Amino acid sequence: MPTRPDAPPRLRALPLLLALVALQWLLVANPGYFSHDELQWGARADVANWRDLPWVAWTDVGTFQWRPLTFNLWLLVSHASFGWPQAMHLAWVAMGSAIALALGVLLLRLGTTVAVARGAALLFALGPYAAYVHGWVGTLADLLWVGAALGLAHALVSLRARGAAPLVAAAVAFAFTALGLLAKEAALAIPALLGLAWLLRRGRPVGLAAVIGSGVAALVYLALRLDTLMAPAEASTYALSPGSAPRNWATYWLFPLRPAAFEATGTWFASAKHLVIAAGLLLALVAGIAWRAPRRALALVLGGTLALAPALPLAFPANQYGYGFWAWVVACVALAWPALGRAGRGLVVFMALVTTWHGVNVQREMQRVGEKQAVFQPALVQALASHAGELRLLTPERDDWIYRRLSHEVPAWRGAPIGDRVRWVGAGEVVDYRVAEDGALVAP
Numbered sequence: 204m205p206t207r208p209d210a211p212p213r214l215r216a217l218p219l220l221l222a223l224v225a226l227q228w229l230l231v232a233n234p235g236y237f238s239h240d241e242l243q244w245g246a247r248a249d250v251a252n253w254r255d256l257p258w259v260a261w262t263d264v265g266t267f268q269w270r271p272l273t274f275n276l277w278l279l280v281s282h283a284s285f286g287w288p289q290a291m292h293l294a295w296v297a298m299g300s301a302i303a304l305a306l307g308v309l310l311l312r313l314g315t316t317v318a319v320a321r322g323a324a325l326l327f328a329l330g331p332y333a334a335y336v337h338g339w340v341g342t343l344a345d346l347l348w349v350g351a352a353l354g355l356a357h358a359l360v361s362l363r364a365r366g367a368a369p370l371v372a373a374a375v376a377f378a379f380t381a382l383g384l385l386a387k388e389a390a391l392a393i394p395a396l397l398g399l400a401w402l403l404r405r406g407r408p409v410g411l412a413a414v415i416g417s418g419v420a421a422l423v424y425l426a427l428r429l430d431t432l433m434a435p436a437e438a439s440t441y442a443l444s445p446g447s448a449p450r451n452w453a454t455y456w457l458f459p460l461r462p463a464a465f466e467a468t469g470t471w472f473a474s475a476k477h478l479v480i481a482a483g484l485l486l487a488l489v490a491g492i493a494w495r496a497p498r499r500a501l502a503l504v505l506g507g508t509l510a511l512a513p514a515l516p517l518a519f520p521a522n523q524y525g526y527g528f529w530a531w532v533v534a535c536v537a538l539a540w541p542a543l544g545r546a547g548r549g550l551v552v553f554m555a556l557v558t559t560w561h562g563v564n565v566q567r568e569m570q571r572v573g574e575k576q577a578v579f580q581p582a583l584v585q586a587l588a589s590h591a592g593e594l595r596l597l598t599p600e601r602d603d604w605i606y607r608r609l610s611h612e613v614p615a616w617r618g619a620p621i622g623d624r625v626r627w628v629g630a631g632e633v634v635d636y637r638v639a640e641d642g643a644l645v646a647p
Contacts, residue, residue: 212317214308219321223300223328224293229566230338231293235577237569239611240341241281241291242580244274246615248281256282261385264427267434267441272385273344280343286617288573291340298346299337303328305353306530310537312360323537326555330533331459332525334562335466338569345526347386352393352527355379355417363409372409373416380420388432388513389524391425394418395509396531403498444518451520455511455528457481460554462561465568467520484554491547492539499539506531572605578642579609584619586636586644595628596644597637603627606638 224231236242247257259274268274284290307324311317327333336342358375376397383390394417401410425432433443458467460481471478493500508515510531514524536551543551587594598606610625628634636644 212311214304214311214317214320214324216304216308219307219324220300220304223303223324224296226325226329227296227300227334227337227566229563229570230334231296232289233292233338233570233573235288235573235575235580236291236609237339237572237576238341238608239613241285241339242609242613242616244277245281245285246613248278248285249615249618250282253279253282265431267431269428269431270344270385270387272382273347273387276347277343288577292338295340295343295346296337298350299333300328302346302350302353302530303333305350305357306534309353309356309360310534312357313538315537315540319537319540322555323533326559327530327533329559329562330529331558331561331565332522332529334565334569335522336526338566339523342523342526344387345389345523348383348390348393349527349530351379351383351386351390352396353530355393355397355413359410359413363407367409369408369412373412373419376413376416377420380417381424384420384424388424388428389527391421391513392510392527394421395512396506399502399506399509403502440517440519440521442518443516445516447518447520448515451515451517452508452511453482454520455514455525456485456507458522458525459529459558459561460484462557462564464561465565467522467525484550488536488547488550488554491543491550492536495542495544495547496539499535499542503532503535503539506535575602575605575642576609579606579638579644580616582642582644583610583625584616584621587621587624588619590635593624593626595626595633595635597628597630597632597634597647599638599640602638606642 236245250256256278258278259271261271263269263271280291280294284294303324306327307320310323311320315323328337336345355376358379359372362372362375376394380390380393383393394414397410397414397417401407401414404410454467454470457478458464458470461470461473461477464470464472473481489500489504492503507528510528511524514520517524540548540551583594596606607627610621610627612623613621615621634647636646639645
């Protein structure tokens with residue numbers, strides 16, 4: 204049936220969703236896992252019946268990583284499909300693709316064209332931050348909180364169109380923000396981003412009510428958790444280092460334009476020339492948007508900073524914290540697109556190609572690690588079963604980080620115990636096995 208001339212534009216959601224999944228096939232087809240997180244939760248979920256799962260308490264707010272929504276859902280999914288890694292990866296890619304689709308639809312509702320909305324969805328899903336989050340099963344929390352933020356954005360657009368009462372907007376904002384915070388503390392960025400959006404759009408009462416409702420959820424969360432968050436004793440990656448904030452801020456902006464870097468920490472391994480070029484491209488982009496649409500440029504820079512704010516004081520700039528940041532950046536650039544001239548649009552297209560290339564590189568590395576894990580873990584439990592005491596292993600230098608992660612505090616693999624019996628040794632030391640290029644264990 205032909206579309207009526209006055210019908211609103213549509214994104215054709217199903218074909219776009221299928222295309223997004225297909226373009227991330229390297230992640231879907233990954234035969235293994237990336238790190239110890241997935242293996243630990245897979246071991247916890249290896250029980251006879253889902254009722255026997257070690258559920259995480261919803262009221263234990265004194266735990267540093269209090270993410271009950273994330274962890275309980277993770278247990279369920281791991282129990283159902285951990286033995287089939289491709290199923291787990293398909294679930295993550297499908298969730299990530301749905302988030303990208305939601306971003307595109309939101310931009311369409313905010314006034315962009317179908318082509319721009321579709322391009323933004325593709326750019327988001329195929330960038331390096333999304334490739335990392337969609338490919339690592341340990342990043343469910345990021346999918347959930349960013350999904351909650353986008354759900355809230357859609358709800359507020361609908362409420363505003365219907366002329367809803369401010370109280371309704373406040374309640375909806377409180378609920379979605381609370382949902383995000385039950386998934387990850389990074390959702391503390393939601394009220395700040397809502398406040399910025401309200402100010403830049405010359406706020407209406409419904410928008411202000413949403414900011415207040417979201418802010419109340421964040422304040423309740425902080426009242427319950429602030430002391431715990433200020434003392435992250437459980438993991439050094441969560442150690443606070445406020446002095447690292449400026450460097451972390453620059454890292455998250457530069458990383459997408461550093462195609463050879465797998466993780467954000469590798470950004471600074473680039474040559475000074477490469478870093479200067481990347482910084483110059485970013486400054487040119489902001490300047491180009493500011494020349495034509497100053498509010499969009501302010502939203503891009505200030506909003507990007509607010510999206511990162513919960514992670515900036517951490518000592519370690521982890522890729523997954525860039526997921527919500529990347530969604531905001533892509534949205535701002537898409538909304539600024541109509542105001543850009545030919546040179547500005549050309550710059551955006553060039554940077555989009557670089558970041559997509561980077562995303563493909565991240566997908567390839569995820570698959571490379573997964574292929575090794577699929578060989579290494581079965582070989583490891585077989586070697587442990589036939590060896591008394593500690594097992595001394597030597598890894599290829601390039602991939603040392605892979606295998607140390609895959610054995611870090613992993614209690615078991617598909618019922619076979621691992622525990623703390625693995626010891627990594629250096630070249631020249633006595634070894635029981637060396638790890639081959641494909642992850643197999645070879646006797647010396």
